[in-house]
Amino acid sequence: MNPEVHIPGWEWYYVAMYFFIAGISAGAYFIGTLAELFGGERHREISRTGFYIAFPLILLTPPLLIADLGRPERFWHLLFYAKSGIPYMNFQSPLSVGSWALLLFGAMAFLSFLDNLVSEGKLQSAPFAKAYSRIPRKWYAVVGSIAGFFVAGYTGVILNVTARPFWVATDPLVGALFIASAASTGAAAIYLVMSWRKKLTDPGLPGFDRFDRLSKVLELVLAVALVLIAGKWAAPLLRGLNAVMFWGGAVVLGTLFPLAAGWYATRAVEGRMPPERLATVMAVLVLFGGALLRISLLQAGQVQ
Numbered sequence: 484m485n486p487e488v489h490i491p492g493w494e495w496y497y498v499a500m501y502f503f504i505a506g507i508s509a510g511a512y513f514i515g516t517l518a519e520l521f522g523g524e525r526h527r528e529i530s531r532t533g534f535y536i537a538f539p540l541i542l543l544t545p546p547l548l549i550a551d552l553g554r555p556e557r558f559w560h561l562l563f564y565a566k567s568g569i570p571y572m573n574f575q576s577p578l579s580v581g582s583w584a585l586l587l588f589g590a591m592a593f594l595s596f597l598d599n600l601v602s603e604g605k606l607q608s609a610p611f612a613k614a615y616s617r618i619p620r621k622w623y624a625v626v627g628s629i630a631g632f633f634v635a636g637y638t639g640v641i642l643n644v645t646a647r648p649f650w651v652a653t654d655p656l657v658g659a660l661f662i663a664s665a666a667s668t669g670a671a672a673i674y675l676v677m678s679w680r681k682k683l684t685d686p687g688l689p690g691f692d693r694f695d696r697l698s699k700v701l702e703l704v705l706a707v708a709l710v711l712i713a714g715k716w717a718a719p720l721l722r723g724l725n726a727v728m729f730w731g732g733a734v735v736l737g738t739l740f741p742l743a744a745g746w747y748a749t750r751a752v753e754g755r756m757p758p759e760r761l762a763t764v765m766a767v768l769v770l771f772g773g774a775l776l777r778i779s780l781l782q783a784g785q786v787q
Contacts, residue, residue, distance in 0.1 A: 501547040502638040502777040503668075504540050505585070506661060507770070509631035510669020512537035512592055514694065516628040519621060522690065529691060531599050532673050532680070534624075537631070538596035541589045548582075581637040584630050591627025595620060635665035642784060650784040652716040653709050657780060660705040664773050666698035667738075671769035678763055696745055699769075703738045706776075719783035728779035737772010741765040
């Protein structure tokens with residue numbers, strides 16, 4: 484007799500939104516780091532925007548995690564295991580490892596956020612300025628990017644190590660798909676914030692555009708591969724609301740439409756819709772699709 488498989492019972496408005504927001508934060512930070520390391524002054528606004536996005540967003544994730552625990556007062560168990568009576572770090576638990584990675588990423592994102600304030604003269608405190616002159620921002624940007632993309636990927640790994648057939652069958656593609664989605668949603672968030680701040684002074688940034696297109700193509704390939712590899716266990720993604728969210732929202736609206744807009748649609752609508760407005764609409768669709776991707780995958784694995 485097969486043992487009964489218990490369904491986690493995760494609520495999408497807590498867990499899926501945690502996956503989504505953490506992914507945007509990690510993706511924006513990683514893009515900001517790339518711009519910082521390789522972009523030079525021409526890409527400085529991209530790195531600055533990515534760092535400004537990452538820290539406020541990652542602050543939203545701990546309340547979502549704690550709210551889903553059922554007993555919020557035990558949130559510290561995510562970091563320390565205390566069954567033996569003496570708290571210690573439990574690195575055999577994916578949740579614990581992910582929580583420590585989240586803490587590390589949050590710390591690096593905080594340093595980068597402060598560095599922006601210092602470099603723009605918005606934080607005048609001399610001790611902060613001296614500290615940042617001693618610690619190069621590129622070092623903690625690199626550490627933060629590694630921790631950030633670990634956070635983005637481990638959210639998928641959490642699903643894969645949970646004993647539900649659909650999630651087990653898609654190991655390790657969910658983590659890879661979440662990383663690709665983090666890159667595309669992070670790029671979309673950077674574009675929207677730069678547009679809002681009126682900082683799109685140089686729209687012709689081919690490196691940024693290529694990275695954005697590559698992340699979307701990778702996301703599309705991984706999404707299709709995930710369904711093919713899952714086989715019969717992918718049935719929850721082929722019917723009902725989950726199918727609408729996954730195929731209609733995440734794949735079509737969140738990936739295919741923005742790709743088409745980037746490659747073909749700009750010329751087709753020239754004169755009817757300004758390219759900047761079209762890009763803004765597509766960025767919103769990418770974020771919308773990124774949210775639906777996580778909701779649909781979370782819900783599909785919990786179908787009895």
